[in-house]
Amino acid sequence: MSSLKNKIAVVTGGSSGIGVATAKRFVEEGAYVFIAGRREAELDKAVADVGRNVTGVKTDISKLDDLDRLYEAVANKGKIDVIFAGARIRTNVLSPGPVDTPMFDEQFPSKDGAAEARQQIMAMTPLARLARPEEIASTALFLASDQSSYVAGIDLLVDGGLTAV
């Protein structure tokens, strides 16, 4: 598969969960990916995980100086084709429902609390499960590639039917 051949992509918040799954999928599809993340150790792990055609840039996206540094790092490589979590040319939004990421459990003070929340969320989600990060990544890929060339400004739900059903 090569639907992002020779494209440059920036994935912010790319160190874990949805972000790293998306970075991996983009690289598999031929892109060079810049991962922006706040936590150095997590970022290094994500870069190692993606393995090739990837650069990690330590960035706190709430700091404008950091964004300038991210811009410089990417500009040395060329022009950006895709920003995941940002905006340029065709802009679309994807709305995940509950996703099975490390962050999900980290929200809760205890393991039991997290397990209980999981059960509750599964019970109220029509598809009766959490999303896999790869399912968000494949939707990001669809919106990022030419596959969605006539799609602009939309909000695509990847929520197991939570919103509509």
Add this chain to the structure above:
Amino acid sequence: MERHQGKKAVIIGGTSGMGLATAKMLLDGGARVLVTGRSKAGLESAEKELGKGALVVSSDARSLTDIDALASRVKAEFDTFDLLFVNAGFSIPTPLESVTEAIYDEMFNLNAKGPFFAVQKLAPLISRGGSVVLTTSIANVKGLPGQATYGAAKAALRSFARVLADELLPQEIRVNAVSPGPIDTGILEKVFPTEEMRTKVKGHTVGIIPMKRFGTSDEIAKAVLFLAFDATFTTGAEFPVDGGWSQL
């Protein structure tokens, strides 16, 4: 490409435009495809375009008798299948004062009633993990002059997508809608009789689309196949493929 190897798809309204493009893409990916259509000319040209790999079946998407016969045919040919794409639809643009009861009924029969019963009769044959995709329209979210009954019927269809998504959860079938904006399918040639009217409509349309162009049938087909096979955590949703028209 073996992307859709082993998959079986039924496309209601698959002899031209978006349905035909989707059928082609599925066949290219190794799937088995059954398409339906109504006009003799359409059926013949689809047979030619799709070749031997496809089953082209004459079936009136408004007729419950035909839908029953189609379900039997699909059962005989495929036993079970993976994707039901309910795409048949048509608009008769008519200003309020000229809408007759016949036009009203025709719009609802073709764009809402037929698709509803198609899902009812064919869903029992869809495999677990399979998918239904309904073609709605930009007209169900925009007040487009002359499209009152068409837009309302498509809005009904959008509503069906939500409810049927819920009702088909036990069978593990996802139901979603693709909502095309102006697509260059050749349907304008049917709707507007003169070249002058078509040029005017096309020019006007391009002017108001954020992307400043019509979409292509292939762009719809890609969205349909995405919803059918890749969007595994998405159900009850509507996916606008409209050059930004509905949102910008």
